[in-house]
Amino acid sequence: MIRATWHRLLSAAALGATVLLALALLVRLTVRDSFFGPSVLFYAAPWPVMAAGAAVAALFWRWKKRQLPAAALALFAVAALAAWLQSSWQRHPRPTTRGALRVVHWNVSRPARGLPAIARWLHAQDADVITLAEGHSRRRSTLAQWQAELPEYEAAEFIGEMSFLIHGHIIAREDHVLTDGSYYALIHAEVRGQPLTILQVDINASQFRARARAFTNLAALAAPHFGENLIVLGDFNTPRESALLAPLRAEMKQAFESAGDGLAETWPMPLPVLSLDQIWTGRGLRAVHCEHGHSLRSDHRAVIADFDFVPR
Numbered sequence: 468m469i470r471a472t473w474h475r476l477l478s479a480a481a482l483g484a485t486v487l488l489a490l491a492l493l494v495r496l497t498v499r500d501s502f503f504g505p506s507v508l509f510y511a512a513p514w515p516v517m518a519a520g521a522a523v524a525a526l527f528w529r530w531k532k533r534q535l536p537a538a539a540l541a542l543f544a545v546a547a548l549a550a551w552l553q554s555s556w557q558r559h560p561r562p563t564t565r566g567a568l569r570v571v572h573w574n575v576s577r578p579a580r581g582l583p584a585i586a587r588w589l590h591a592q593d594a595d596v597i598t599l600a601e602g603h604s605r606r607r608s609t610l611a612q613w614q615a616e617l618p619e620y621e622a623a624e625f626i627g628e629m630s631f632l633i634h635g636h637i638i639a640r641e642d643h644v645l646t647d648g649s650y651y652a653l654i655h656a657e658v659r660g661q662p663l664t665i666l667q668v669d670i671n672a673s674q675f676r677a678r679a680r681a682f683t684n685l686a687a688l689a690a691p692h693f694g695e696n697l698i699v700l701g702d703f704n705t706p707r708e709s710a711l712l713a714p715l716r717a718e719m720k721q722a723f724e725s726a727g728d729g730l731a732e733t734w735p736m737p738l739p740v741l742s743l744d745q746i747w748t749g750r751g752l753r754a755v756h757c758e759h760g761h762s763l764r765s766d767h768r769a770v771i772a773d774f775d776f777v778p779r
Contacts, residue, residue: 481527485540488512488520492543499710503677510674513706514551515732515740518544554708555742557727559756566755566773568658569593572746573760573769574600574702574734577628581764582609586616588762592771595634595658598667600702600744600767602630625652627669629701633658648673649681651688661776664692664749668701678704679711686714689749693718696776697749702767707731707742715747722746722772726754733759733768746772753777 491512500506512520525540571594578585589597597617603609603624613630614622620632625642627650635658642652648671656663666689670681682705689699699719705711707721723731723745732739744767748754752774760769 481524481531484520484524485536488517488524488540488543491517492547499708500678500705501710503679506678507674509709510706510741513732513740514547514554518547518551521547555731557723557729557731559726559728561728562755562773566775568595568661568663568752568774568776570596570598570698570700570746570772570774571769572598572600572700572702572744574744574765574767575602576765576767577601577604578609578764582612583616585764586613588760588764588769589632590617594771596656596663596665596698597632598665598700599630599632600669601628603628623652623654625667626650627652629667629669631665631667635659635663638662645684646671646681648676649678651685653688662696664695664697666692666697666699668699668703670702670704672704682709682711682714689715689719693749694751695749696751698746698752699748700746700770702743703745704743707745719747719749720754722748722754722757722774723759723770725757726772727757729758731759733770735766736761736763736768739768744768744770746770748774751777751779 491508494505494508498505500509521540521544525537525544528540529537571592575585605628608624610622610624613632617632620634621637623631623637623640625631629652631654633656635656637654637656639655645651650669652667654665656665668685670678699715731742733744734741755773755775757772760771
C-alpha cells in the first residue's frame with residue numbers, strides 16, 4: 468500500500484514536471500519575460516535547467532517503462548542542451564594587446580573577513596574601473612577597507628550595497644532608487660584623460676516582483692548618454708536574453724556577446740546557469756575582449772572586459 472502510494476506520488480510529480488517543462492519552453496520561445504507571470508518560468512527555467520529537468524524526467528518514465536514520454540523527454544534534454552551551448556558559448560580571438568580601458572564588475576556577496584583576498588584578486592586584474600555589487604551591507608560600510616586595500620583607486624559607496632573604485636577621478640555622482648528594491652548610481656568620471664559616464668545598477672532579484680518598470684527607468688536614465696563613453700553595468704538579476712533589455716540592446720552592445728570567451732552564465736557558482744552580471748557600452752566604446760572569472764569567494768562570477776575608445 469505504501470509503495471503503491473509512493474509510486475503514484477512520483478508519477479504525479481513527474482507528470483507535473485513534464486507539463487512545467489513544456490510551459491517553460493513555450494514561454495522562452497514566445498513572450499519570455501515581457502509579462503509578469505510567465506516571467507517566473509522564464510527566470511526559473513533557463514536552457515541548462517530545462518535540459519537537466521528533462522533528463523531526470525526521461526529516466527523516471529523509462530523506469531516506469533513508458534517509452535514514448537521517455538524518448539520525447541530525452542530528445543528535449545539534448546535539444547535544450549544544444550540550444551544552451553549555441554546561445555551561450557562564445558569564442559572570440561583573444562587580442563594580442565590589451566584594450567585602452569579595463570572594466571571589472573563583480574558581485575562579491577558582502578565580504579567581511581574575505582575582503583582582503585578579494586581585493587588582492589581585483590588588484591591583479593589591473594582594472595581602470597571596478598564596480599562591486601554587494602560590496603558592503605546596509606548596516607556596515609566597507610569603504611575604508613576598500614581604500615586601504617586598493618589605495619591607488621578613488622572609492623565610493625552607493626545605495627543598494629553598490630561599491631565603486633576608479634583608477635581616475637570621480638567628477639560628479641548621484642544615486643537613487645529605480646523602483647522598489649532596484650537601484651542605480653550615475654557617475655561622471657575621467658580615466659586616462661578620457662571622460663566616462665558609468666551607470667551602475669542592481670535590479671531586484673525577486674522572481675515574484677515585476678521588473679519592467681525598473682528597466683524602463685534604466686533605459687530613460689541611459690538614453691541622454693548613448694552617444695557618450697557610456698558604460699551600463701551591474702548585477703541585473705535578469706539574464707541577457709531578457710525581453711526587458713530591448714531598449715538597451717537597440718542602442719548599446721553587450722560586452723560578452725561582442726567579445727566574449729567561454730560561457731556567458733555568471734550565477735550561481737560553481738555551476739552557473741544565468742547570465743545575471745553584465746556590461747553594456749554605448750557608441751563611444753568598443754569591446755575587444757571579455758571573460759568571466761572563477762572564484763568560490765562569491766556565488767557570482769566576475770566580468771572582466773577590455774575596451775577601446777572609438778575615434779570621433
